[in-house]
Amino acid sequence: MNTYLLISGFIATFMLVGHSTIGRKQFFLPMVDAPFDPTAKRMMGFVWHMSTVTLVGPPLVLLYAGYVGGADQRWEFLIVFLGLQFAAWGGIHLLLMTTSGLPGAIYKQFQWILFFAVGGFAWAGIT
Numbered sequence: 580m581n582t583y584l585l586i587s588g589f590i591a592t593f594m595l596v597g598h599s600t601i602g603r604k605q606f607f608l609p610m611v612d613a614p615f616d617p618t619a620k621r622m623m624g625f626v627w628h629m630s631t632v633t634l635v636g637p638p639l640v641l642l643y644a645g646y647v648g649g650a651d652q653r654w655e656f657l658i659v660f661l662g663l664q665f666a667a668w669g670g671i672h673l674l675l676m677t678t679s680g681l682p683g684a685i686y687k688q689f690q691w692i693l694f695f696a697v698g699g700f701a702w703a704g705i706t
Contacts, residue, residue: 583704584645584658591638591665591697594690598634637661641701655705662701669694 607627611620640661644654672691676684685691 581645581648581704583700584641586645587662587697587700587704588638588641588643588645590693590700591634591641594693594697595631595634595638599631637665637697641697641704645704658701658705662698662705664698665694665701666698669698 607624610623610627613620640657644658669691672688672694673685676688676691681687
């Protein structure tokens with residue numbers, strides 16, 4: 580077993596569940612009901628669902644790799660990719676929140692912390 584990969588997988592699972600429940604209620608459904616351009620609304624719906632699909636695979640990979648002790652070379656490339664991907668997403672979220680001008684955005688949109696945690700624990704799991 581690889582504890583770091585398991586922790587990374589559990590955080591990624593938490594993110595998927597939060598995105599699909601709280602995020603759906605607080606962001607997706609109000610966006611669907613908001614009066615703005617139907618094409619833009621449809622594209623935002625597409626982005627929402629693609630984000631959801633994209634968040635499904637990493638928890639499965641990280642939890643499985645953590646369970647079987649995935650710090651060997653067969654898993655290393657995939658885990659490095661996931662770690663870098665989540666770290667990049669965290670960086671983008673942090674940049675957007677700190678430059679948004681919205682009061683308290685860095686605390687209200689705290690996903691950047693979770694993205695960095697998944698990436699960091701994934702990286703720790705292969706080093």
